[in-house]
Amino acid sequence: xxxxxxIFVINKVKEIRNLNQVSQADLADKIDVSSGFIxxxxxxxxxxxxxxxxxxxxxxxxxxxxxxxxxxxxx
Numbered sequence: 462x463x464x465x466x467x468i469f470v471i472n473k474v475k476e477i478r479n480l481n482q483v484s485q486a487d488l489a490d491k492i493d494v495s496s497g498f499i500x501x502x503x504x505x506x507x508x509x510x511x512x513x514x515x516x517x518x519x520x521x522x523x524x525x526x527x528x529x530x531x532x533x534x535x536x
Contacts, residue, residue, distance in 0.1 A: 465536040467510045473530045474511065475503050477523055491522035 463471075478488055485503070486496040492515060501509040511519065520527040 463505065463508065463510060466532070468505075469532050469536060470511055470516065470530050471502055471505075474519055477525065477529070481523060483523065488519070488522060492518035 474488075478485075483491075485499040489496040489499045494515070498509065501507045502511060516527050516530055520530060
């Protein structure tokens with residue numbers, strides 16, 4: 462089961478990805494994972510989640526700081 466912070470990060474990545482009009486396939490290519498992986502993460506049907514290395518690569522791919530993907534306070 463996903464934790465509150467994992468759900469927050471997943472939703473934040475999806476939000477920023479959509480705002481920048483980056484498809485799941487494009488993001489997957491940029492962070493060196495399959496597009497199926499991104500789909501599984503965003504579907505919440507699976508226990509698939511991003512790790513710290515993913516967050517670092519995602520921040521580079523979306524040209525943001527890794528802290529932009531985290532909440533401002535504890536959840």
